[in-house]
Amino acid sequence: AQSVTQPDIHITVSEGASLELRCNYSYGATPYLFWYVQSPGQGLQLLLKYFSGDTLVQGIKGFEAEFKRSQSSFNLRKPSVHWSDAAEYFCAVGGGATNKLIFGTGTLLAVQP
Amino acid sequence: GAVVSQHPSWVICKSGTSVKIECRSLDFQATTMFWYRQFPKQSLMLMATSNEGSKATYEQGVEKDKFLINHASLTLSTLTVTSAHPEDSSFYICSARVPLGSTETQYFGPGTRLLVL
Numbered sequence: 670a671q672s673v674t675q676p677d678i679h680i681t682v683s684e685g686a687s688l689e690l691r692c693n694y695s696y697g698a699t700p701y702l703f704w705y706v707q708s709p710g711q712g713l714q715l716l717l718k719y720f721s722g723d724t725l726v727q728g729i730k731g732f733e734a735e736f737k738r739s740q741s742s743f744n745l746r747k748p749s750v751h752w753s754d755a756a757e758y759f760c761a762v763g764g765g766a767t768n769k770l771i772f773g774t775g776t777l778l779a780v781q782p
Numbered sequence: 783g784a785v786v787s788q789h790p791s792w793v794i795c796k797s798g799t800s801v802k803i804e805c806r807s808l809d810f811q812a813t814t815m816f817w818y819r820q821f822p823k824q825s826l827m828l829m830a831t832s833n834e835g836s837k838a839t840y841e842q843g844v845e846k847d848k849f850l851i852n853h854a855s856l857t858l859s860t861l862t863v864t865s866a867h868p869e870d871s872s873f874y875i876c877s878a879r880v881p882l883g884s885t886e887t888q889y890f891g892p893g894t895r896l897l898v899l
Contacts, residue, residue, distance in 0.1 A: 705890070712788070712875050713826075713890040759825065763888075768814070768879055770888060772825045 675773035690745040692760030702743040788891035805876030811856035812878035
């Protein structure tokens with residue numbers, strides 16, 4: 670079955686600290702992988718995506734993610750977190766003709782001053 | 783580019799009434815749009831896939847007659863919640879797929895918060 674797991678429901682980091690949000694997926698074919706961010710009461714904004722090629726992808730707002738096929742993971746990282754990064758982050762997997770996205774349950778990021 | 787809008791951003795209605803939510807792709811044509819529902823502190827659940835010029839495809843457990851979807855043009859899809867009840871209160875988000883030929887990516891609207899009294 671296709672699924673996405675985000676093990677961390679809630680993470681708190683200090684401003685300026687590094688960040689890593691975990692994402693594991695289960696998908697039968699070669700996956701398309703996405704990270705989206707959602708601010709309170711807002712829609713989702715695409716941070717980055719992986720389709721093929723270089724397994725380290727760069728996104729907006731200084732985020733990057735690394736696709737590791739052997740670990741079925743696509744973790745999101747940022748070297749130095751800013752207070753404005755506080756939001757909820759969703760990992761998603763999709764692909765195929767239907768292009769349906771399957772979302773993880775999200776990780777809520779809090780940033781301490 | 784790839785901007786998706788939704789209208790209204792929030793709506794309050796009485797139980798038993800119908801509510802229409804619009805989803806528009808502003809700077810591109812979208813043959814496929816998706817409708818999601820999100821409950822508080824939960825992830826997005828796909829409700830249906832909306833295809834321009836054809837019937838929507840609903841996910842298992844989603845009532846077709848309650849959630850009417852019309853994809854009338856390449857830039858507009860509408861979701862009508864018919865005979866709304868308090869349990870329909872939720873955050874509804876649409877997305878539009880960037881057309882074939884480019885990378886397969888969904889861009890999301892800002893969402894519509896529905897409160898049924």
